[in-house]
Amino acid sequence: MSNLFTRFQQGFPANRQQACIINPDDSVISYGDVQRLSSQMAHYFVGLGLQPGDRIAVQVAKSPMALLVYLAALRAGLIYLPLNTAYTDAEMTYFIADAQPSLLLCSPPRQQALQAVLTEAGSDALLEVLDEQGQGDWLAQLPALLGEFVDVPCEADDIAAILYTSGTTGQPKGAMLSHGNLAANAYTLKAMWGFTADDVLLHALPIFHVHGLFVACHCVLAAGASMQFLASFDLDKVMAALPKATVMMGVPTFYTRLLAEQRFNAEQCRNIRVFISGSAPLLASTHQQFAERTGHKILERYGMTETGMLISNPLQGERRAGTIGWPLPEVLVRIVDEQQLPLASGEIGSIQVKGANVFKGYWRKPEKTAQEFTCDGYFITGDQGYCSDDGYISIVGRAKDMVISGGYNVYPKEVELVLDAIKGVQESAVIGLPHADLGEMVAAAVVMDAAADAALDETELIAQTRKKLAAYKVPKKIFFVDALPRNTMAKVQKNSLREQFTHAV
Numbered sequence: 001m002s003n004l005f006t007r008f009q010q011g012f013p014a015n016r017q018q019a020c021i022i023n024p025d026d027s028v029i030s031y032g033d034v035q036r037l038s039s040q041m042a043h044y045f046v047g048l049g050l051q052p053g054d055r056i057a058v059q060v061a062k063s064p065m066a067l068l069v070y071l072a073a074l075r076a077g078l079i080y081l082p083l084n085t086a087y088t089d090a091e092m093t094y095f096i097a098d099a100q101p102s103l104l105l106c107s108p109p110r111q112q113a114l115q116a117v118l119t120e121a122g123s124d125a126l127l128e129v130l131d132e133q134g135q136g137d138w139l140a141q142l143p144a145l146l147g148e149f150v151d152v153p154c155e156a157d158d159i160a161a162i163l164y165t166s167g168t169t170g171q172p173k174g175a176m177l178s179h180g181n182l183a184a185n186a187y188t189l190k191a192m193w194g195f196t197a198d199d200v201l202l203h204a205l206p207i208f209h210v211h212g213l214f215v216a217c218h219c220v221l222a223a224g225a226s227m228q229f230l231a232s233f234d235l236d237k238v239m240a241a242l243p244k245a246t247v248m249m250g251v252p253t254f255y256t257r258l259l260a261e262q263r264f265n266a267e268q269c270r271n272i273r274v275f276i277s278g279s280a281p282l283l284a285s286t287h288q289q290f291a292e293r294t295g296h297k298i299l300e301r302y303g304m305t306e307t308g309m310l311i312s313n314p315l316q317g318e319r320r321a322g323t324i325g326w327p328l329p330e331v332l333v334r335i336v337d338e339q340q341l342p343l344a345s346g347e348i349g350s351i352q353v354k355g356a357n358v359f360k361g362y363w364r365k366p367e368k369t370a371q372e373f374t375c376d377g378y379f380i381t382g383d384q385g386y387c388s389d390d391g392y393i394s395i396v397g398r399a400k401d402m403v404i405s406g407g408y409n410v411y412p413k414e415v416e417l418v419l420d421a422i423k424g425v426q427e428s429a430v431i432g433l434p435h436a437d438l439g440e441m442v443a444a445a446v447v448m449d450a451a452a453d454a455a456l457d458e459t460e461l462i463a464q465t466r467k468k469l470a471a472y473k474v475p476k477k478i479f480f481v482d483a484l485p486r487n488t489m490a491k492v493q494k495n496s497l498r499e500q501f502t503h504a505v
């Protein structure tokens with residue numbers, strides 16, 4: 001096993017002029033540019049004194065240069081730590097203190113605040129900026145750094161990236177993904193979804209999560225293909241880029257937004273060979289409406305940060321609405337009951353998985369890692385599903401208490417801890433409610449102290465929560481209740497809250 005970048009590079013097109021990244025203005029970063037710029041950046045990081053295994057944390061706007069930082073980190077054997085641009089200072093302080101990066105790259109407007117975050121987290125990491133155009137002072141030094149960087153050799157087990165996922169306890173955990181994990185998944189997906197050098201992927205996802213960074217970019221890099229690279233999901237820009245693309249990947253919200261747009265039609269999709277959806281459930285009705293409008297059956301797949309992709313509908317063969325398809329090759333999937341016994345087809349149980357794609361564990365949290373694996377080495381996904389007689393798996397719910405809003409996961413405990421810490425709040429329960437655009441929206445039921453300040457209304461609670469939490473985690477609606485419904489074991493009955501408030505939004 002080699003360094004993941006070295007492996008990608010072996011498949012880069014012989015003609016290095018070929019486009020890897022295509023900007024909305026049609027300017028291009030060629031494969032030659034990818035090689036040269038990532039080489040210079042890797043030289044630069046090593047010149048700063050960074051050594052294999054050091055962390056490089058990144059909270060920057062999406063740009064081709066930001067992606068090249070990731071590739072340079074791979075080359076230099078550094079551990080890449082992408083962070084959602086929505087994370088607040090409080091959230092960043094936790095990640096920095098936990099991951100202890102040697103270098104933090106941030107957007108210019110965040111520089112001052114993040115310098116304070118580093119101090120607060122007791123970190124002496126270097127701080128550099130990268131703006132949304134992919135510019136930063138440090139980049140001016142790159143042209144002097146000549147000579148092809150020799151990629152740091154890696155074992156399959158060496159960590160390539162840490163991606164934080166929150167948890168049912170409310171404390172985020174860093175999932176350690178190795179070069180071997182990422183390679184296994186990249187080449188499986190390339191083969192299963194039929195990526196070739198002729199493909200052009202429409203890339204409108206953020207590049208700080210598994211979907212946009214690994215699933216999307218790795219398919220392109222492994223195949224020597226190209227991507228139309230948009231800074232975010234902007235409907236007009238997506239529609240303009242669609243005719244130039246052969247594949248589109250997205251969360252279900254991308255597809256519902258396209259369907260809601262009257263100008264969206266089959267003609268714009270004339271060059272697309274497959275639309276792929278994941279990160280959240282795609283409603284069967286969305287699948288059907290999309291097929292009616294465009295003639296394309298969306299290929300739905302399923303995965304997680306800790307595991308990469310696990311289960312997918314087929315490229316050739318029936319893509320069945322409301323299902324996530326079959327286990328990918330080399331991925332072992334089993335559905336078990338509470339006694340860990342395998343279930344027959346049609347029976348609902350816990351989904352557990354094993355394979356070369358499954359992560360090494362949580363960063364510096366061996367006990368948490370142990371809790372998420374069975375004694376025979378299967379990872380417990382926390383999702384519940386069943387398998388049909390002919391092998392199609394469907395997700396029917398989550399054992400873990402989690403809301404998926406527009407493809408972002410929100411762990412209620414994390415939000416409840418913030419709400420409960422507000423003076424005047426007695427207790428709270430955070431739930432997901434159906435939302436036409438985002439799939440689910442975050443909402444909270446809150447019990448106030450009898451003596452709470454009357455000014456502490458919905459707007460004020462939302463404003464206070466927003467200071468601590470990324471905006472997508474902040475409840476969009478707050479319901480004031482006299483008491484939370486509890487069962488005889490005193491556990492909050494979130495189902496009953498969901499039933500009560502589903503039609504209130």
Ligand code: MLC
Pocket residue numbers: 086204205206209210211212232233251253254278279280302303304305405406407408438471472473
């Ligand atoms: C943005 N906002 C959201 C939100 N996204 N609120 C709830 N849920 C979301 N997903 C808020 C912003 O904070 C802002 O609030 C307001 O909505 C408008 O912001 P925006 O940036 O203009 O939003 P928009 O462009 O509409 O973004 C929606 C979106 C985006 C769906 C396009 O969230 C997105 O790209 N989601 C993809 C997430 C993703 O990549 N998931 C993969 C995770 S990996 P305010 O109040 O400040 O105005 C994974 C594994 C796997 O799950 O299987 O793939």
Ligand code: AMP
Pocket residue numbers: 165210277278279280281282300301302303304305306324381382383395398404409
């Ligand atoms: P993350 O922790 O961000 O990696 O999110 C992983 C979770 O997203 C999974 O455990 C599922 O709950 C959910 N998920 C991903 N893909 C799908 C899908 N196609 N259908 C339903 N849920 C999905």
